[in-house]
Amino acid sequence: MSDAKRRVAEAAADLVEPGMRLGLGSGSTATFFVEALGRRVAGGLTLPPCACTSRATEEAARRAGIAIVDMMGPDAPATLDLAVDGADEADPTLRLIKGGGASLLREKIVEALAARFVVIIDESKVVDTLGAFPLPVEITPFGWASTAHLIRQRLGVEPKLRQVRGETLKTDNGNFIVDCAFGRIADAEAVAAALGAIPGVVEHGLFIGMASEALVSDGKNVRRLTPV
Incomplete structure (x- = not known):
């Protein structure tokens, strides 16, 4: 499973272009993305400070050498070019269940700002109908x-x-x-x-009409899904 997460995270990191305003998701797959992005930053990729969806992601970004924006300050962005995050389930229309890592509110706030929201998941997260995951x-x-x-x-x-x-x-x-x-x-x-x-109820983990596409890996290959 970790091979699938790494592959899909690296594929997502390849989508990032210089100067992009990014939203960084939370959870194990998103952490692999942060690490892959950090390697690109270390190699010379320039980015404005990124928006993080949890304290854990903030810490991971700092370790990776990625600058972050204070989402609780007056300079928090009103728009983002790209957000990348995992999901607990995704159906064929790319409706999602998220929140297994308890970061769903901050994830939804950040990902709603993004012009493009890419979901990175392994094959086990793709389902016909949402709901098996609580x-x-x-x-x-x-x-x-x-x-x-x-x-x-x-x-x-x-x-x-x-x-x-x-x-x-x-x-x-x-x-x-x-x-x-x-x-x-x-x-x-x-x-x-x-x-x-x-x-x-502050927020729920149904992310409907938000995901632009999903990158899905079986550990060997990465395929792209768009909403049906």
């Missing part, structure tokens, strides 16, 4: 149990509060994550709308 939903700590109840009531799914080593996970934004095991999401747009209407 859908992450970022919610506020205040009233989290009430928010979970509304999710359960309106969508008929059991939200599971994500924990790590016996403690409730907190995102980089200080929020909680509940994972919703739909099994199969027949109407992703309807689920996205229903979640967005629930007070306390």
Whole structure:
């Protein structure tokens, strides 16, 4: 699996041209992309400071010698040329489930700025219908149990509060994550709308109509997918 991640990350790094304003995704495959990009920067590629989607990505970018922009400051970009990130699932229309790494809110903010959003995944992430991977939903700590109840009531799914080593996970934004095991999401747009209407839901892991293309690797080859 790591060979597939490296290959697809290197293919994505080859898409970067001098001067591009970039958004750097989060997770293991995105980290391989950051490392590949760092090698290009070390070789002379010049880039303006990049937008990162998590603290972990900021640290990886610094290690790779990549300048980053302060997304919490007044100079945060209004547009990006290219964003590159992984996904937990992708369907034939390139609707995605993201958030397995708990960075979905920052990922969605950054990737919404990009003129081109390229998804980098291995073959196991390509599915006919979204939902086998539990859908992450970022919610506020205040009233989290009430928010979970509304999710359960309106969508008929059991939200599971994500924990790590016996403690409730907190995102980089200080929020909680509940994972919703739909099994199969027949109407992703309807689920996205229903979640967005629930007070306390900050963001959900359905990325619909955002991805421009996907680079997919089986460990030997890389193929390109565009929305059907």
